[in-house]
Amino acid sequence: MSRWWLAPLLVLTAMGVVGVGVRWLDAPTAPSTSEAPAAVSPSETRARPWVKQVGVADRPRPAASPAPVVSSTSTELREALVEIQDVIRAGDLHHALELLDALQADHPDNPALMRQLCHVQAQRAVDLVEGGQLAEAEQGVARLTRECRDDEDTRKVRVHLLLAQARAETDLLRREWLLKSVLELEPGNAQALLALGEMADRRNQLGEAIGYLERALQSSDEVPPRAKERLAELRRHEKVEGRFQQVQRSRFKVHWEGEERASLGDTVVAILDEAHNVVGLRLGLYPPQDIPVVIYTGAQYLEANDVPDWTGGVFDGKIRIREGDTHPDRLRNTLYHEYVHALLRGNIRTALPTWFHEGLAQHLEPGSATKDPLPVVARALESNALPQWAALRAGFLQLPRGQARVAYGESLLIVRWLEQRGGSSVFATLLAALVGGRSFEEAVLLTWGSDLATLEQAWLHDLTGEP
Numbered sequence: 027m028s029r030w031w032l033a034p035l036l037v038l039t040a041m042g043v044v045g046v047g048v049r050w051l052d053a054p055t056a057p058s059t060s061e062a063p064a065a066v067s068p069s070e071t072r073a074r075p076w077v078k079q080v081g082v083a084d085r086p087r088p089a090a091s092p093a094p095v096v097s098s099t100s101t102e103l104r105e106a107l108v109e110i111q112d113v114i115r116a117g118d119l120h121h122a123l124e125l126l127d128a129l130q131a132d133h134p135d136n137p138a139l140m141r142q143l144c145h146v147q148a149q150r151a152v153d154l155v156e157g158g159q160l161a162e163a164e165q166g167v168a169r170l171t172r173e174c175r176d177d178e179d180t181r182k183v184r185v186h187l188l189l190a191q192a193r194a195e196t197d198l199l200r201r202e203w204l205l206k207s208v209l210e211l212e213p214g215n216a217q218a219l220l221a222l223g224e225m226a227d228r229r230n231q232l233g234e235a236i237g238y239l240e241r242a243l244q245s246s247d248e249v250p251p252r253a254k255e256r257l258a259e260l261r262r263h264e265k266v267e268g269r270f271q272q273v274q275r276s277r278f279k280v281h282w283e284g285e286e287r288a289s290l291g292d293t294v295v296a297i298l299d300e301a302h303n304v305v306g307l308r309l310g311l312y313p314p315q316d317i318p319v320v321i322y323t324g325a326q327y328l329e330a331n332d333v334p335d336w337t338g339g340v341f342d343g344k345i346r347i348r349e350g351d352t353h354p355d356r357l358r359n360t361l362y363h364e365y366v367h368a369l370l371r372g373n374i375r376t377a378l379p380t381w382f383h384e385g386l387a388q389h390l391e392p393g394s395a396t397k398d399p400l401p402v403v404a405r406a407l408e409s410n411a412l413p414q415w416a417a418l419r420a421g422f423l424q425l426p427r428g429q430a431r432v433a434y435g436e437s438l439l440i441v442r443w444l445e446q447r448g449g450s451s452v453f454a455t456l457l458a459a460l461v462g463g464r465s466f467e468e469a470v471l472l473t474w475g476s477d478l479a480t481l482e483q484a485w486l487h488d489l490t491g492e493p
Contacts, residue, residue: 119150144174148183155190163187185212192221196314201225216247223260228318228343230272230281232264259332259342266330267320277302277313282321290349294319297358298345301365305390310454311461313372317365318344336427341367359391366390374460381418382466384434385441386453399435406432407490415440415482443485448474 106129113122126143133139147170154163167187170180185208192204202225208218223238239257242249270281275295282291298319306312322330327348333340339347339360345368347360366387370378388394406412413433422433445452452473459469471477476484 114146119146119153122146123150141174144170145179147174148179151183152186155187158194160187160191160194163190181211185215189215189217192218198225198315214241214245214247216242216245216249219245220249220253223256224343227260230267230270230279230318232260232267236260236264262330262332266322266326270320274316277316279316279318280321281319283323283326287321287349290321293357294321294347294361297361298365301362305362305366305369308390308454309369309457311369311373311457313369315372317368317372320344320346321349322346323349333423334427334430336430337423339364340423341371343371355393359393362391363387370457374457375463376460376465378460378466379415379419380421381415381433381437381440384422385437385439388434388438389441389445394438397438399438402431402435403439403489406436412436415478439489440485443488444474444481447481447484 106125110122110125110129113125123143123146126139126146129139147166151163151166151170154160154166164187167183170183174180188204188208188211192201192208195201195204202222205218205222205225208215209222212218219238219242223235223242226232226235226238236257239253239260243253243257267281267283270283272279272281273291274280275291276299278295278298280291280295282288298317302312320330327346328335331340331342331346338356339345341364345361345364347357347364364387367383370383370386388397391397403412411432413436418433418437422430425433448455456469456473459472460466464472467478470481474481
C-alpha cells in the first residue's frame with residue numbers, strides 16, 4: 027500500500043537561491059485531509075471491512091503547487107536554510123519548524139520564507155495525523171489555517187485530519203458531523219460518502235444510504251469494486267424492506283413487515299437480550315452500539331440477501347433471519363449465533379479467520395452440546411478432503427452445501443478443542459488481547475503459548491490419534 031505524505035525539498039544553488047517544496051504522493055485509505063471549524067476529541071469507530079474504518083480505498087492525489095523560492099544574498103540566511111535542510115532530511119520536522127519560526131522572526135517581511143514555513147507545517151500536521159496524535163495535529167492544522175493561505179495543500183491537510191477524527195470517533199452524531207464537514211470542503215470525497223452511507227444503512231434509512239453510495243461512485247475518486255456490490259445490496263434491501271416497520275427495543279432495532287409479526291419481534295428481542303447477558307459474561311464483551319435486526323419471510327430473505335438457501339440467518343452489519351426458522355430452539359440458536367458475529371465485528375478491528383468466527387458462534391449456541399460434527403469431519407479426513415486451518419480463513423457462504431457442512435463442523439471442533447486446551451475463560455483472554463490491538467496470530471500465541479501451526483498439528487494428532 028502506498029503512503030501519502032508531503033516531501034519538503036530544500037534546494038540550494040550557487041546563486042544563493044534556496045527553496046522548500048512539497049510533493050503529494052499516493053494517498054492510502056487514510057482519509058484526505060481537512061480541518062473542521064472546531065476542535066474535536068478523538069476516539070474509536072468501526073465500519074465494514076471494505077470501508078477501511080472510515081470507508082475508502084487507496085487513491086492518488088494531485089501534485090502540489092511548486093515549491094516557493096527564497097532569494098537572498100544573506101550568508102546567514104543561506105547557512106540557516108542549509109541547517110534546516112539537514113534537519114528535515116533527518117525527519118525531525120518539529121525541530122525544523124522551531125528553526126523556521128526563529129528564521130522567520132528575523133526575516134518577517136520575507137513572504138517566500140513564510141510559505142516555506144507553511145509547507146513544513148502542513149507536512150508536520152500530516153505526520154501527526156498518521157501517527158494518531160490527533161489533538162496535536164489539530165493544533166497544527168489550526169495554526170496552518172490561521173497563518174497560511176487557504177490553498178489546495180491546506181485544504182487537503184484539513185480533510186485528512188477530519189477523516190482521521192471520524193475514524194477514531196465513537197459518538198455517532200459527532201462522527202456524522204465530521205464526515206459532513208469533509209463534504210463541505212470536498213463534496214465528492216468518496217471516503218466520507220461511503221462512510222455516511224453505511225451510517226445511514228445502520229439507521230435503516232436505505233434511500234439516504236443509496237444516495238451516498240451513488241454519489242461516491244459518481245465522484246472522481248477511486249472506490250473499491252466492493253462499493254458497486256454494496257450499492258446493489260442496498261437496492262435489494264430497499265425493494266424488500268421499504269414498507270417494513272421499525273421499533274427500538276432494548277439494545278436492538280427490529281424491522282419486520284406486518285402487525286402480525288409484532289409478537290415475533292418481541293420474542294426475538296427477548297432472546298437477544300438473553301444472549302447479551304449470557305455471552306457477555308462468558309466472553310467479557312458487549313456490543314458498542316445498538317444492533318439492527320431484520321425479520322423476513324422465507325421468500326423475502328432470499329430476495330433481499332445474496333446467500334445460499336441453506337442459511338437460516340446472516341450478519342452483514344445487521345442480524346437478518348427468516349420467519350420460517352422460528353421453531354423456539356432453532357430460533358434461539360440462530361439468534362445467539364448471529365449475535366456472536368455482531369459482537370466480534372463490533373469490537374475487534376483485526377481480521378479474524380472464518381473458522382474462528384463460525385466455530386465460536388456455534389460453540390456459544392444454547393444447543394451446541396447436541397451437535398456432533400465428528401462423523402462429517404472424520405469422513406472428510408478419511409477421504410483426504412479435510413481443509414487445513416489456513417483454507418478456512420475465507421468465508422463459507424460460497425461453498426456447496428456438503429463442503430460447508432465440513433467447514434462448519436471442523437470449525438466447531440477446533441474451537442471446542444482450543445477451549446479444552448486453555449480452559450473455560452480462554453476465549454475471554456484471547457478477545458481481550460484482540461480488543462487491545464493484537465493481531466489474531468499474536469493473541470493466539472499469548473493465549474495458548476503456541477503458534478497456529480503448532481496448535482493445528484496438536485489438534486490433528488488428537489483427532490486422529492497419530493503422531
